[in-house]
Amino acid sequence: MLRSAILMLVVGSAMGADFNYNRCDKTYGPTGSSGWTGACKTGSENTPINLCGAVSFTTISGVTAAPTLTGTNWDTARTVSILNNGYTIQVNMPTTTTTTLVDGKLGYYVGRVSDSTTATTWNLAQMHLHYGRTGKTDEGSEHYLQGKAYPAEAHFVHYNSKYSSLTDAVAAGSADALLVVGVFLEVQSSNAEILTGMAAAAGTATKTATALSTQYKLNDLFSGNSVTGTYYAYKGGLTTPTCSEIVSWVVMKDPKGITSDNLAKFKAASTSPSSSAMKWAIQASEVQGKYGTYRPLQGVNSRTVYISSGSSAACSTVTEPTFSCSAALFAQPSFLVALLAFCFFYTQQ
Numbered sequence: 001m002l003r004s005a006i007l008m009l010v011v012g013s014a015m016g017a018d019f020n021y022n023r024c025d026k027t028y029g030p031t032g033s034s035g036w037t038g039a040c041k042t043g044s045e046n047t048p049i050n051l052c053g054a055v056s057f058t059t060i061s062g063v064t065a066a067p068t069l070t071g072t073n074w075d076t077a078r079t080v081s082i083l084n085n086g087y088t089i090q091v092n093m094p095t096t097t098t099t100t101l102v103d104g105k106l107g108y109y110v111g112r113v114s115d116s117t118t119a120t121t122w123n124l125a126q127m128h129l130h131y132g133r134t135g136k137t138d139e140g141s142e143h144y145l146q147g148k149a150y151p152a153e154a155h156f157v158h159y160n161s162k163y164s165s166l167t168d169a170v171a172a173g174s175a176d177a178l179l180v181v182g183v184f185l186e187v188q189s190s191n192a193e194i195l196t197g198m199a200a201a202a203g204t205a206t207k208t209a210t211a212l213s214t215q216y217k218l219n220d221l222f223s224g225n226s227v228t229g230t231y232y233a234y235k236g237g238l239t240t241p242t243c244s245e246i247v248s249w250v251v252m253k254d255p256k257g258i259t260s261d262n263l264a265k266f267k268a269a270s271t272s273p274s275s276s277a278m279k280w281a282i283q284a285s286e287v288q289g290k291y292g293t294y295r296p297l298q299g300v301n302s303r304t305v306y307i308s309s310g311s312s313a314a315c316s317t318v319t320e321p322t323f324s325c326s327a328a329l330f331a332q333p334s335f336l337v338a339l340l341a342f343c344f345f346y347t348q349q
Contacts, residue, residue, distance in 0.1 A: 067104030
């Protein structure tokens with residue numbers, strides 16, 4: 001009986017495994033048969049994309065200028081809570097200080113909001129990072145800019161203020177549920193203080209959110225009170241399963257800095273933080289620096305990408321990073337679980 005129970009536990013872990021970023025895992029990896037399901041496989045408005053061939057907002061009938069993005073409390077110091085969600089390092093915003101972004105009807109212009117008369121107010125819920133493999137600085141950002149990838153990308157996740165929380169907004173599944181701001185990060189000699197605080201705690205972060213001891217402002221990473229600089233915008237989706245196409249995307253053209261030391265600390269963070277709910281396929285990744293935490297590019301298809309000012313060159317062919325899969329079979333969690341189950345069963349005969 002004990003032998004059967006353990007065998008079911010091991011096999012069950014494989015069957016219920018979550019997604020991962022291992023390009024060589026043909027079951028739970030980004031191009032695998034399981035894990036990246038739903039709109040990740042069937043959608044036509046997925047994210048990320050190569051930001052190129054963008055047109056001015058003034059090409060929209062009746063629009064004379066790009067939407068002005070303004071907000072509140074981006075320059076207010078606040079206590080954030082850090083966690084390792086199993087895929088990357090994330091900080092949650094406090095409910096006591098509501099940080100907002102008003103989109104100047106951008107959500108309507110890109111095709112995610114139905115109200116054509118009123119700008120939408122979005123509440124900031126959390127910020128997380130995506131980055132590449134250890135030792136690489138030419139990969140990591142989810143979006144590309146004119147065919148160029150950056151070492152990392154910060155995502156500020158907002159939900160429509162008509163919902164009471166991020167959870168409720170995602171559960172609603174409406175096209176106007178979310179707005180995400182992407183900020184490219186490049187290796188520089190200094191960075192925003194919040195990145196240093198996150199990096200210092202990355203190695204000990206678990207799936208339980210824990211408050212950082214220092215309070216941080218966000219405006220030196222994204223000037224949300226009054227957004228300056230050129231941005232791209234389009235309608236897209238979440239970059240992790242279920243890849244729901246419910247996002248108005250804003251991606252800043254100019255990158256911010258992250259030090260090489262801090263970037264290395266993020267990449268060294270375990271993908272199996274302390275939690276009984278952690279899925280086996282993610283635990284098998286061992287460290288985030290082994291595969292990175294970014295999704296491959298998706299097709300733009302029939303969507304329009306907008307730029308707030310200036311011009312955007314036409315798109316050209318992009319060569320994405322390569323992954324050596326010479327031992328791909330043995331690297332796949334599904335194979336390893338099956339092998340473990342077989343060995344256990346055999347030795348008990």
